[in-house]
Every structure is written in structure tokens, then in C-alpha cells.
Amino acid sequence: MSDMTVISENDLIESVADALQYISYYHPMDYIRALGEAYEAEKGPAAKDAIAQILTNSRMCAEGHRPLCQDTGIVNVFVKWGQNCRLDSTQSLQQVVDEGVRRAYNHPDNKLRASILADPAFTRRNTRDNTPCVLSVEMVPGNRVEIDVAAKGGGSENKSKFKMMNPSDNIVDWVIEQIPSMGAGWCPPGMLGIGIGGTAEHCVKLAKQSLMDPIDMGQLKQRGAQSDIEQLRIDIFDAVNAMGVGAQGLGGLATVLDVKILDAPCHAAGKPVAMIPNCAATRHAHFTLDGSGPAYLEPPKLDDYPQVTWQPDSAARRVDLDALTPAEVESWNHGDRLLLSGKMLTGRDAAHKRIKDMLEAGEELPVEFKGRAIYYVGPVDPVMGEVVGPAGPTTATRMDKFTDMMLDLGLLAMIGKAERGHDAVEVISRFKVAYLMATGGAAYLVSRAIKGAEVVAFEDLGMEAIYEFEVQDMPVTVAVDAAGNNVHTLAPAEWRRRIAAGNLEHAE
Numbered sequence: 243m244s245d246m247t248v249i250s251e252n253d254l255i256e257s258v259a260d261a262l263q264y265i266s267y268y269h270p271m272d273y274i275r276a277l278g279e280a281y282e283a284e285k286g287p288a289a290k291d292a293i294a295q296i297l298t299n300s301r302m303c304a305e306g307h308r309p310l311c312q313d314t315g316i317v318n319v320f321v322k323w324g325q326n327c328r329l330d331s332t333q334s335l336q337q338v339v340d341e342g343v344r345r346a347y348n349h350p351d352n353k354l355r356a357s358i359l360a361d362p363a364f365t366r367r368n369t370r371d372n373t374p375c376v377l378s379v380e381m382v383p384g385n386r387v388e389i390d391v392a393a394k395g396g397g398s399e400n401k402s403k404f405k406m407m408n409p410s411d412n413i414v415d416w417v418i419e420q421i422p423s424m425g426a427g428w429c430p431p432g433m434l435g436i437g438i439g440g441t442a443e444h445c446v447k448l449a450k451q452s453l454m455d456p457i458d459m460g461q462l463k464q465r466g467a468q469s470d471i472e473q474l475r476i477d478i479f480d481a482v483n484a485m486g487v488g489a490q491g492l493g494g495l496a497t498v499l500d501v502k503i504l505d506a507p508c509h510a511a512g513k514p515v516a517m518i519p520n521c522a523a524t525r526h527a528h529f530t531l532d533g534s535g536p537a538y539l540e541p542p543k544l545d546d547y548p549q550v551t552w553q554p555d556s557a558a559r560r561v562d563l564d565a566l567t568p569a570e571v572e573s574w575n576h577g578d579r580l581l582l583s584g585k586m587l588t589g590r591d592a593a594h595k596r597i598k599d600m601l602e603a604g605e606e607l608p609v610e611f612k613g614r615a616i617y618y619v620g621p622v623d624p625v626m627g628e629v630v631g632p633a634g635p636t637t638a639t640r641m642d643k644f645t646d647m648m649l650d651l652g653l654l655a656m657i658g659k660a661e662r663g664h665d666a667v668e669v670i671s672r673f674k675v676a677y678l679m680a681t682g683g684a685a686y687l688v689s690r691a692i693k694g695a696e697v698v699a700f701e702d703l704g705m706e707a708i709y710e711f712e713v714q715d716m717p718v719t720v721a722v723d724a725a726g727n728n729v730h731t732l733a734p735a736e737w738r739r740r741i742a743a744g745n746l747e748h749a750e
């Protein structure tokens with residue numbers, strides 16, 4: 243038997259912290275390359291604009307060492323622990339890895355957003371340091387510890403799917419059935435991770451673990467499938483992209499950049515299948531510990547980033563939020579590009595729930611919504627002279643159940659990302675207001691438009707507090723107009739038809 247390798251507690255903490263900081267501002271290069279190629283190939287103008295924002299945001303984050311997305315994720319850690327290694331610590335592996343998470347998320351130069359809530363079914367208390375992480379450990383032969391860390395966005399995790407299929411059911415058909423129900427809240431273009439087989443819980447873990455592999459669909463398609471699993475990856479990739487969902491659900495060619503599959507033997511009675519999407523803020527890294535010290539990751543070369551610099555559309559309409567009128571909101575058409583300036587309120591899940599509870603209890607609200615716009619966002623805290631950290635939109639669909647209540651308070655516009663549900667669109671058209679979308683995953687770029695930020699209510703909710711933002715030329719697109727026209731249903735349907743017909747040149 244070979245000698246034991248000693249892994250020090252501090253090496254593990256330091257390596258986890260370094261990797262989490264790294265992935266908060268560096269996309270994996272395979273994702274950036276694939277997104278750059280998708281940008282070149284994209285024919286859908288709104289989707290192309292969204293990809294340009296994501297690429298520009300990515301480069302800004304790499305330069306500025308600030309998070310790619312305001313949702314800095316829930317930390318997933320996959321450990322392959324060499325059986326000849328010993329952890330030199332009195333704490334559990336979970337505690338040691340969590341210390342790395344704590345150190346990364348509270349880093350003074352690049353503080354990340356604490357998104358993890360304890361007591362999820364009841365009080366939903368923010369743990370304030372993004373712990374605990376979700377840790378998976380496998381014992382393997384050898385003298386090394388191999389670790390994958392990922393910071394998984396909540397919007398994409400929310401769209402995870404699982405089914406105990408019958409043995410003869412078709413996996414491609416099942417995936418295709420799921421895509422419409424996933425909408426755009428998972429921030430495409432991203433990846434689909436698929437687990438097949440095992441037991442229920444193992445299958446879901448395989449789906450998540452498959453997302454740690456680099457994007458190689460281009461190479462795979464070029465060389466051709468060499469196994470049934472590879473052919474299945476290609477079949478799902480082609481079938482999903484033929485659906486025309488496109489970047490941010492705006493209609494286009496690039497919905498997924500890759501499909502990953504891991505499988506495991508399963509019981510003869512079933513065929514478990516799980517699917518977990520990864521968003522545009524794809525964040526993961528791999529490192530190895532061999533007892534010689536902490537692992538530090540090599541920064542990517544900025545010259546390797548695609549030369550794409552997003553600029554606002556010259557035809558965009560400038561809107562003064564401080565003088566917003568119902569007539570102006572009614573004049574906006576779906577698909578219009580707007581540049582917003584002036585003051586807006588913010589609010590997301592917890593604030594909406596509290597507003598509802600207060601209204602039901604007959605209490606007076608701490609802010610007046612009449613005539614205002616609300617931005618669904620939970621920003622990152624500012625560092626070093628910023629007024630606010632990265633502050634991209636959160637999924638508006640989750641606020642659908644509160645829309646009637648909020649519009650009744652006199653709101654004129656809502657800003658978020660992803661589609662609104664059928665009932666919310668009906669309410670929006672009944673009140674003759676509008677839903678505007680900002681690009682999910684372009685959080686640092688969006689935050690550049692925010693010139694002032696002040697918490698005005700519910701401070702105890704942390705990032706979910708109500709802020710007042712002062713913005714200048716914040717780029718948004720009218721996603722649902724006052725007549726109830728909805729970009730997220732119209733555009734993907736159009737692009738699905740175009741792809742089927744081979745008619746890809748968009749008539750503007």
C-alpha cells in the first residue's frame with residue numbers, strides 16, 4: 243500500500259474559496275467559445291442582442307473581477323476522495339468545505355450574494371454566507387483528491403425535471419415535452435444535463451454531475467457519434483434547438499449549446515430520467531489536491547474572448563421614469579427597445595409575499611407603487627465605490643401570482659426576465675400596463691446603468707429588500723405590451739416555423 247497523503251484543512255478551504263471566487267467572474271472558456279460561435283450563427287435579432295449582452299458582460303466581469311450574475315448560486319461540490327488521503331482536521335468534510343464557501347462569498351474585494359435560506363418551508367432565514375453547500379463524496383483509489391465546484395443559479399435549478407419512465411418510453415420525446423414548460427427562466431442559451439438510470443435520487447445527481455463536463459458538441463457533431471449515448475446527445479441537441487426558443491426565450495437558433503448525459507444501471511421495472519438545465523451563468527471549475535498545498539486556478543486569457551461589444555440599439559426609445567404616464571406605457575409595442583432613466587423600485591419573491599401579508603392584515607405599505615416601475619432583482623452588495631453590485635433581473639414568472647395585487651396598487655411597469663404566464667398577461671392587458679425584460683445573465687452590464695441605490699423598505703430581507711434605484715439608460719425590451727402581445731410566445735413560435743421551413747433570414 244502506498245503512503246498516506248495528508249490534505250490539510252487550510253489547503254482545502256483555500257482551494258474551494260479560490261475556485262468559487264474564480265468562477266464568480268470567469269466563465270469556463272468552453273462556454274465562452276461556444277457562445278461566441280452561437281453569436282456568429284444567430285439569426286434572431288433579439289436573441290443575438292441578448293447573446294451580445296451576455297458576452298460583453300462576461301468580459302467586463304473577467305476584467306473587473308465582479309460576478310457574472312447577481313445570482314451567485316448555490317454551491318455544489320463533487321469530491322472524488324483518493325482512498326490513500328487523510329483530511330487533517332477535527333471538523334467534518336462538510337464543515338471544511340463550507341468554510342471555503344464562507345471565505346469566498348464574504349471576500350471583501352468581491353463579495354458574492356448570499357442566496358441560501360435555512361428553514362425553507364417556514365421562516366426562510368438567509369444564512370448570510372451562502373452556506374451550506376451541497377456536497378457529494380465518492381471514494382476512489384489513489385493519493386489525490388479531485389474536486390469540481392459549481393455555483394448553480396436558482397432560475398435554472400427551478401426548471402429541473404424528473405420522471406420515473408416506463409422502460410419502453412422515449413427519452414427524446416420526454417425532453418421535448420418538457421421544454422415549453424421550462425420557458426426562459428433557466429436563461430438559455432445554456433446546457434442540459436441529463437441523468438438516466440440508477441435510482442430516483444441517483445439519477446438526479448447524475449444529471450447535475452454531467453454539467454461539470456466541458457462543452458464539446460461542435461467536436462462531437464464533426465467526428466460523429468461513437469456510442470448510443472453520444473447519438474442521444476446529438477438527437478436531443480438538434481430537437482431542442484429546432485424548437486426556436488432562443489437566447490432568453492426571444493426566438494432564435496441557439497437554445498442549448500450542449501447536452502450532457504451520464505447513465506447508471508437501473509431496475510428492470512423502470513427507467514428514471516432527470517434533466518437539469520444550466521443557465522448562461524454556467525460556473526464550474528475543477529482542481530486537484532495532492533498534499534503539496536492549495537490549488538489555484540490559472541486565469542483565462544482575455545484575448546481568447548470573442549470580440550463582441552454590445553451597444554444599445556440606436557433606435558431604442560428613451561423613457562423618463564420620473565414622468566411616466568399610463569398613455570406612454572400604452573404606446574409601447576412588444577419588441578420595442580427602451581432605455582430607462584429615472585427612479586424605479588425593486589422587489590422580488592419575499593417582498594411580494596410580505597406586501598400580500600400586510601395588505602391582508604390591513605397594514606399600511608411602506609412604499610407607494612402608484613405610477614411607478616418595479617424591477618424584480620436581488621442585487622449583489624456593492625464593493626469599492628460601487629453604488630450597487632451586479633444587478634440583473636430575476637425570473638418574473640414567479641411574481642405572476644402577485645401581479646393582480648401589484649397592478650391594483652397602481653404600478654405601471656414591471657421589469658424582469660423570462661416569460662409571464664397566461665393569466666398574468668391577461669392581467670397586464672386588463673390594466674393596460676407593460677412587462678419589460680432585461681437580459682438575464684448580463685448583471686454587471688445592467689448594473690452600470692444604476693447610478694443610485696437606497697433600501698427603502700424591508701431591510702431585514704437582505705438582497706430581497708425593496709430598493710429605490712436611480713438608473714440612466716437601462717436597456718430593456720417590451721416583452722408584454724398593454725394590448726397583451728407577448729414576445730415570449732410570439733417569437734419562439736415564429737422561429738420554430740422558420741427553422742422547420744429552413745427560412746432563417748429574418749425580415750426586420
Ligand SMILES: O=C(O)C[C@H](O)C(=O)O
Binds near residue numbers: 312395427619682
Ligand atoms: O435569484 C436571482 O437573482 C435570479 C434567479 O437565478 C432567477 O433566474 O430567477
